[in-house]
Amino acid sequence: MNLDLFNPQDNVPNTEKAFTLFPQLKEIYAALGNTPLISVPSPEGKASILAKLESENPFGSVKDRVAFGLFCDAINKHDFSQGELKLLDASGGNMAKALAHLGRMCDIPVHVVIPDSASEELVEDLKTTNAIITPVDHNLFLMGVLARGQQIAHEDSSWTLLAQHINLVNTTMHQYQTGEEIRRQLNGTYADGWVAAVGTGGTLAGVSAALRQDNPQLVVMASTTKELPYGSLAAPNGKKKFAGAGGFGWGFRQPFIQKFMPEEPQFNPVSYEEAITAMYEFYHLTGIKIGSSSAANWKSAWKLAETMTSDQQVVTLFADAGVDAEREQGREWFNQPKTLTA
Numbered sequence: 001m002n003l004d005l006f007n008p009q010d011n012v013p014n015t016e017k018a019f020t021l022f023p024q025l026k027e028i029y030a031a032l033g034n035t036p037l038i039s040v041p042s043p044e045g046k047a048s049i050l051a052k053l054e055s056e057n058p059f060g061s062v063k064d065r066v067a068f069g070l071f072c073d074a075i076n077k078h079d080f081s082q083g084e085l086k087l088l089d090a091s092g093g094n095m096a097k098a099l100a101h102l103g104r105m106c107d108i109p110v111h112v113v114i115p116d117s118a119s120e121e122l123v124e125d126l127k128t129t130n131a132i133i134t135p136v137d138h139n140l141f142l143m144g145v146l147a148r149g150q151q152i153a154h155e156d157s158s159w160t161l162l163a164q165h166i167n168l169v170n171t172t173m174h175q176y177q178t179g180e181e182i183r184r185q186l187n188g189t190y191a192d193g194w195v196a197a198v199g200t201g202g203t204l205a206g207v208s209a210a211l212r213q214d215n216p217q218l219v220v221m222a223s224t225t226k227e228l229p230y231g232s233l234a235a236p237n238g239k240k241k242f243a244g245a246g247g248f249g250w251g252f253r254q255p256f257i258q259k260f261m262p263e264e265p266q267f268n269p270v271s272y273e274e275a276i277t278a279m280y281e282f283y284h285l286t287g288i289k290i291g292s293s294s295a296a297n298w299k300s301a302w303k304l305a306e307t308m309t310s311d312q313q314v315v316t317l318f319a320d321a322g323v324d325a326e327r328e329q330g331r332e333w334f335n336q337p338k339t340l341t342a
């Protein structure tokens with residue numbers, strides 16, 4: 001496994017070549033980002049919580065930003081006179097969806113490696129795009145899809161591996177796009193806390209770098225899966241977890257967090273059941289659909305807000321709108337009579 005960071009950037013990738021060769025990308029770019037920063041339920045008398053609503057992106061998630069950046073960067077680096085560009089990456093789901101749709105729009109072959117536990121909705125959606133799908137045993141979790149992606153690239157060099165877990169275009173998109181949007185939306189104020197879930201760690205690390213410019217004392221909290229927390233020494237497992245996040249297992253740590261962040265964030269483990277229940281609870285309170293990682297972030301942001309005062313604010317990010325079947329499961333858990341333990 002190669003976990004070395006590569007491809008440093010000092011801004012989001014230039015779009016000129018991509019727009020010349022594939023003008024249809026302009027429409028996606030126009031719809032990308034500038035998502036609302038909304039005020040969400042927060043603990044009374046404590047810090048308020050603001051959340052970036054990433055389901056408003058063109059393919060429905062925060063990963064549209066990173067997929068678009070990686071796509072443009074790969075186009076910039078490819079010599080089309082030498083043959084076609086073919087793109088490959090490993091993903092928990094949302095990146096696969098965004099890449100597959102970009103590929104279909106531009107007639108660029110896309111190969112995605114995803115866990116075999118991916119939702120039916122995702123697989124059906126991917127099938128509409130012509131993307132090649134390689135499922136990997138979900139018991140191997142993130143390490144399984146990463147390793148298989150690297151293996152495919154090694155066996156057939158005609159595929160360009162985007163490597164979202166180590167390609168610095170990922171953090172760059174969040175530092176210079178997501179993070180800059182939040183800074184503008186805070187309108188002269190600053191974030192006291194920043195909370196995100198860690199899949200690749202790109203969102204957490206990139207946005208932290210942007211927000212620290214206005215507040216070097218920024219407190220950073222990462223939502224991690226209770227079933228396999230960040231940095232866990234345990235082997236990867238197939239237990240259900242909130243979406244898009246989790247530890248690598250065997251003591252490996254996401255390189256963006258380990259190498260890019262000056263101080264390790266606080267980690268808040270959130271179980272699948274807590275996240276799914278909160279997904280419903282949030283919908284019940286606000287009428288807004290959020291996914292399980294968003295719900296985990298809401299829980300973590302709440303915990304951080306409780307340690308702060310009413311003049312402070314915690315910013316978080318809701319990566320997608322989630323799946324209705326999980327929200328329904330959340331409703332059942334939410335309404336279940338609570339058993340009192342002594």
Ligand SMILES: Cc1ncc(COP(=O)(O)O)c(C=O)c1O
Nearest residue numbers: 094199200201202203244293319
């Ligand atoms: C639903 C969801 N939440 C959170 C994340 C984590 O984002 P990052 O990879 O930037 O850590 C992802 C990434 O795929 C995701 O799909």
